[in-house]
Amino acid sequence: MQASGAIVAEDLVKVYGGKVTAVDGVSFEVPHGQIFGFLGPNGAGKTTTVSMLSAGLRPTGGRAVIDGLEVSQNAEAVKRRIGVIFQESTADGDLTGRENLEVASGTYGISRSEGHFRAKTLIEEMHLSDAADRYAKTYSGGMRRRLELAVGLVHRPKILFLDEPTLGLDPQGRAGFWGFVQKLRAETGMTVFVTTHYLDEADTMCDRIAIIDHGKIVARGTPNELKDKLGGDVVTVKTAAGASDMSEVIRPLAGVSAVQRQGDSYRVKCTSGETLVPLAVEACYRAGAGVTGVTVKRPSLDEVFLEFTGREFREEEGPTATDKAVMMQRVRGALQGRR
C-alpha cells in the first residue's frame, strides 16, 4: 500500500501484556480532508488504534503513517501535526479554561503573545467566553468537551483524532461540537478520525466508516455503501381500507425481494425505495386498489452495525464502559464542585 493518505494504518497489531490481542491486523487509509468514522462495540480496539496512530502507544506489529511520516520513527514530528482528544477527560480542572489553552500553547513552543491570541480566538469560537476565567472543574460536561477540543486545536493540527468526543453530551452539545468540527474542516481542509458510539452521528458526519469488532475491521465504506450491503430499502405501501390483496401485484415489480402483508399495509424490501414507489402506486391503482400512503425507510447504521458485529451496540448486561465513563464524569464533576 502506498502511504499517501493523511492517515495510513498497515496491518496494525496490538497485544497487551503478551496476552490480550486488542487490535488484530487493522489496515485502512484516510485521504486528506476527510472525516473517517471508526465504530465498534466496547472493547473492540478503537482507543488502542487511536493511541497507536497518534504516537501514544507502540504497535506490536504493522505500522502507522501520518501525513507521510512513519509514526514509530517520527513521534515528535507526528505529534506536532495532530490534535488528539481522548475519551477520558484531560482538561486540568485547577486551571481556568484560558489557562488550559495557554499552557497547551506553551508545550508546543508557541510564543506567549501568539498563545494569548489563539486562546482568545478559540474561547470565542467554542462559545466559552463567559466561562473562560473560571476553573475548568466548574464547567459542565459539554463545556469541558468544548474546552478539550480547543486544547486539541491550539497548535492548528492538520489531522485531528477524536476518541468519542461527544460522549455524555446532550443533543444540543453534540450538534454544536460537530458544527464547529465541520466548519474547521471546510476552512482548513483538516482530516478527522473519530470514534463514536453514536451511529446517527457517524451516518451524517463521516465520509467513510470502518466497523471494528474484536480487533478486526468487519465492514467499511461510505454510510450509504454500508447500508446498501444490507440489501436496500423498506417501502411501506398502505392501500384504502377493504382493498383486495396486492401482494402478488407488488411482488413482481423490479427490485422487490420480499413482500409482507399486514392488513392494508405491505412491507416491501427492495433495492431502491425511490424507484419502487411510483411503480407500486401505479400497479396498485391498475389493480383497483387506491394507495393512501407510502413511506420509504433506508436501513440505519444501527442495523448495519448489528448485521456485521452480530450484536446491538449496547447488549452487555449492566453499565458499559461508556456508561461508566459518563457516570465517572458526573461523579468527578460533583466532587470537584464541592471542593
Ligand SMILES: Nc1ncnc2c1ncn2[C@@H]1O[C@H](COP(=O)(O)OP(=O)(O)OP(=O)(O)O)[C@@H](O)[C@H]1O
Ligand atoms: N492497558 C491495557 N492493558 C491490557 N488490556 C487492555 C489495555 N487497554 C485496553 N485493553 C484491552 O484491549 C481491548 C480493546 O480496548 P480498547 O480500549 O481499545 O477498546 P475500545 O474499542 O476503545 O472500547 P470502548 O468503546 O469501551 O472505549 C479490550 O479488551 C481492553 O480490555
Ligand SMILES: [Mg+2]
Ligand atoms: Mg475506547
